[in-house]
Amino acid sequence: MGVRDIGTGLILGVLLIGATTHLLGWVMLAAALIPAGDAAVVARSKGSHAAIYGVHLGTAAIMVIIAALLVAA
Numbered sequence: 001m002g003v004r005d006i007g008t009g010l011i012l013g014v015l016l017i018g019a020t021t022h023l024l025g026w027v028m029l030a031a032a033l034i035p036a037g038d039a040a041v042v043a044r045s046k047g048s049h050a051a052i053y054g055v056h057l058g059t060a061a062i063m064v065i066i067a068a069l070l071v072a073a
Contacts, residue, residue: 008034025070032063 008031015024039056042048 004034021070021073025067025073028063028070029067032060032067035059035063 012024012027012031015027035056039052039060042056043052
């Protein structure tokens with residue numbers, strides 16, 4: 001696990017504790033760009049399709065779904 005992932009998790013944790021679900025949803029939606037960007041980097045470097053789709057884009061899709069649920073709440 002990278003430092004960026006830990007930092008992002010701590011930011012989301014603070015928002016989860018102290019902010020509204022609406023704000024957390026918007027932050028999660030913005031944060032979904034991170035795994036989407038990682039997928040682009042892996043694809044550009046000719047990485048495996050499992051890493052591109054299964055790990056990075058799968059994570060981004062789950063984050064977008066969670067963000068939509070939080071924004072709608």
